[in-house]
Amino acid sequence: MTPSYNKVHNRFKLNGIHFSFEDLKEVAYSFIKEGELFEQEIGAFLSDWIDHNDFILVKTSGSTGEPKTITLQKQAMVNSAIATGDFFKLVPGDSALLCLPATYIAGKMMLVRAIVLGLEIESVEPTTNPVFNTEKQYDFCAMIPAQAEKAMQKLNNIKTLIVGGAQVSSRLKEQFQKVTTNVYETYGMTETITHIAVKQINGKATSYFTTLPNIVISQNIKECLVIDAPQLTVGQIITNDVVKFHSKTTFEWLGRVDNVINSGGVKLFPEQIEAKLQSKMGSRFFISSEADPTFGEVAIMIIEADTDTLNPNVFSDLNAIETPKQVYAISAFAETTSGKVNRTETLKSLKK
Known part of the structure; x- marks a missing residue:
């Protein structure tokens, strides 16, 4: 049975404390009124998550065009969280680290994954060099490349790290070979509710992305990736990314067609x-x-x-x-x- 967006997993914890769906209203209010800026952003998202609407409004980053505000269905965000949990074998009680701002989809989805999958998530200020508890082991975390590079000496405290938001340089990939963390580069966008495909870039590294469950990919006449993700979005998403297919579920990203x-x-x-x-x-x-x-x-x-x-x-x-x-x-x-x-x-x- 698929979890609903208006339910909270009984193993979910935020900064060491379990909250029910009803409790989140008070948590959101407290963060907004008394928290630091990044906590206010978390509070604003939690407030949106528990309101009477079945959707939220999300800002795109503007990396592939003008920034815009789009509508995402909350149940689709739940489905995305489940797909990520299935792919990375996350289980209730696993620990997670939130070091991305909750203003954008990547940070929002770390919170949704915790709420839906029953993760124990810890939030820290989303700086370029995030400061987190190096006495603790985290099962799952998401970072942008700049954060991962700055935090390289501390990454062994993280079991699985997903890196996205910008292209991962060859220099950074070389550095990842020295850590025990399983590091994955992600492919996705706000419209697909973060990643729809990932590739490991250290350890058992590959040159191509593998799609998550329930994602169907194809190409158009320009050799650009076309995404069918009925559990995430209505209709096809036609990207401007030129790709080379290796199988029905794997592809290599070559670049932007407009570049x-x-x-x-x-x-x-x-x-x-x-x-x-x-x-x-x-x-x-x-x-x-x-x-x-x-x-x-x-x-x-x-x-x-x-x-x-x-x-x-x-x-x-x-x-x-x-x-x-x-x-x-x-x-x-x-x-x-x-x-x-x-x-x-x-x-x-x-x-x-």
């Missing part, structure tokens, strides 16, 4: 070039394109710096067509509301 560079008939995926360069760059950067009379388009690099001077060895792992033909420096990148690089707006400032 693809057609250089002399060869498709270049900026994200793949960036992965090769990540360990050699000391500042933020991204790969884009500009018009070229011979090749149609060529790759260029934009760096967040005061000078465009780079060591030529930076490009030693790239072939001739991948190598940026120009490097442009911008003192400060434009960012989305969630702190990610806004490529479109940054490029606009380059053209001014």
Whole structure:
């Protein structure tokens, strides 16, 4: 029998205390009135979760377009929590760490998983370098890559870590090989209620994502991923992500179709070039394109710096067509509301 969104598992605990569904109203009020900013955000979500509506409003991060507010069904969020629990074999009484803000879907879903699956969740301030109890072992946690990198020395206290919200660099993947934590990169978006697929990036690492239960994937004519997730959303979700299938349930992410560079008939995926360069760059950067009379388009690099001077060895792992033909420096990148690089707006400032 599938749990309902208006029920709380009898093993659920928040910061060491069990609360019933009715208790959450008082907890939410207390957090909102007396808590720190991150606790106020938790309180606001809990208040939304227990109200009379069967849906909540969620802000998207704006990483793939303009930030917007969308409606998610609470029962669909419950279904997402169950799928995650099944995949990672989470059981009632397992411990979880919440170090993401409850303003976005990733933080909200950590709370929903705890409420639905009966996890004992501990909340800490969602800083870039989260401070948590290193005398304690946590069964499950979600972080963005920047947090995982800062917390690397403490990750052995976490049994299973999911990392999402931004691409995981090759340098960070190398660091993950040194920890005992089972680390998974996630694929998903707010519209799919966080991840619909994951891949392990240390230990038994793979190059492709595996879908969670009850997810059906296909491709459209542009080779972009199409997601059918009837328990999460109504209708298909057509993404802008170009993928390569390995089976009916596994795929390799190649890059965003709107970022693809057609250089002399060869498709270049900026994200793949960036992965090769990540360990050699000391500042933020991204790969884009500009018009070229011979090749149609060529790759260029934009760096967040005061000078465009780079060591030529930076490009030693790239072939001739991948190598940026120009490097442009911008003192400060434009960012989305969630702190990610806004490529479109940054490029606009380059053209001014």
